[in-house]
Amino acid sequence: MTARTCLSIVLAAGLGTRMKSDMPKVLHQIGGLPMVGHVLKALEEAGSERVSVITGPDMPNLESLVHELMPTAHCHVQAERLGTAHATLAAKSDLQDAADDVVVIFGDTPLVTSGTISKVRGQLAEGADLVVLGFETPEPLGYGRLLIDDGRLVAIREERDASEEERKTTFCNSGIMGFSGAHALALMESVGNKNAKNEFYLTDAVEIANQRGLKVVAVAGSEVETQGINTRAQLASCEEDFQNRMRLAALENGCTLLAPHTVFFSHDTILETGVTVEQNVVFAPGVKVASGATIRAFSHLEGADVGSGSVVGPYARLRPGAVLGAKTKVGNFVEVKNATFGEGAKANHLSYIGDATIGSGSNIGAGTITCNYDGYLKHRTEIGEGCFVGSNSTLVAPVQLNAGAFVSAGSVITDDVPGDAMAFGRSRQIVKEGKAAQLRSRLQSEKDAKSR
Incomplete structure (x- = not known):
């Protein structure tokens, strides 16, 4: 694995609309780190020496964070949000610079681990041309289904397009994909937009690759690890999973x-x-x-x-x-x-x-x-x-107490104290015998006078 080069494309152009946030979605934090930071860290640990991050227009704070966390990363702007395949092609200049492996991953999957990314790359190293990471779930509603035939991934079928039989499939698409560098750019450029939204979906690359006789496989990951985040509720749920981990x-x-x-x-x-x-x-x-x-x-x-x-x-x-x-x-x-x-x-x-x-x-x-x-x-x-x-001492800086110095309780220290010296920074106590009794008597008399 270490001998293979890798380019990773992080899709991070999403807005925080459903989160009711003015901040880019991937800047929301899990465990004190923006989501995209978790993804960058996992990619680095998985040996991806090149990373391209796809941002949206007017996201300078996201670009600044990416360059702070990973100075070698390249940021590319997706001017129009026309689907995932369209987003990956924003990094076309990086894709033209050949890499053995190309990993496409979402910036809002903060729990993905380097081990899982390495699992995808491992399939590419064994000869696969396209690898899709899936997960098993007892509740597949809303997810794209991975359709397997004789060990081969033949298609990713979205919920709305799936047949009744296909909807019974519980092996679902995580959105994380790996491409052989030799075919990545050609497959991405071949994706069309003949669908209801006129968008370019990277999942279509699976059927295109099969039509070209390429080796297309799916590998299993964890539903928890590959969860994406679109709402505040999902953010809270992901935080809980992170804390449990x-x-x-x-x-x-x-x-x-x-x-x-x-x-x-x-x-x-x-x-x-x-x-x-x-x-x-x-x-x-x-x-x-x-x-x-x-x-x-x-x-x-x-x-x-x-x-x-x-x-x-x-x-x-x-x-x-x-x-x-x-x-x-x-x-x-x-x-x-x-x-x-x-x-x-x-x-x-x-x-x-x-x-x-x-x-x-x-x-x-x-x-x-x-x-x-x-x-x-x-x-x-x-x-x-x-x-x-x-106790109850106040040390007014700049001030130095040298070794072995002793400061008496209640002191205000404004000057340095020599070693082994004792410092008093308070008024000397005065005791007046019988004064308390006199004071009580006077105050009681004043109180009694006011109550008449």
């Missing part, structure tokens, strides 16, 4: 999910073996959790790296740039943003740690805040190893 992968990788259906993953979430995840945890994009770590209930992580043996939560929030070393603790109602915790550092409760470095073994008391923003610019707080910051 990720949950199963985590469990099979040796992670513990105490309530799997309450844990939500992103497309790039990495949980190493031995991670424990409690209930109602959300992994937004960009999260990696090392082995032996525990993510406790109701925590939200995004763009964060959690070290081995660390404990996060419950009710913790890790924002982008949070890096926790081994055996750290970030507890309930602690928010961490763009901050690094050294090994064994702790912020157990009720704190905001932003734009900071926390040295190994340091302890951040409850209610501590790093004041990182002055209204115009962000500034860093540097806390060395073995420091102790007392």
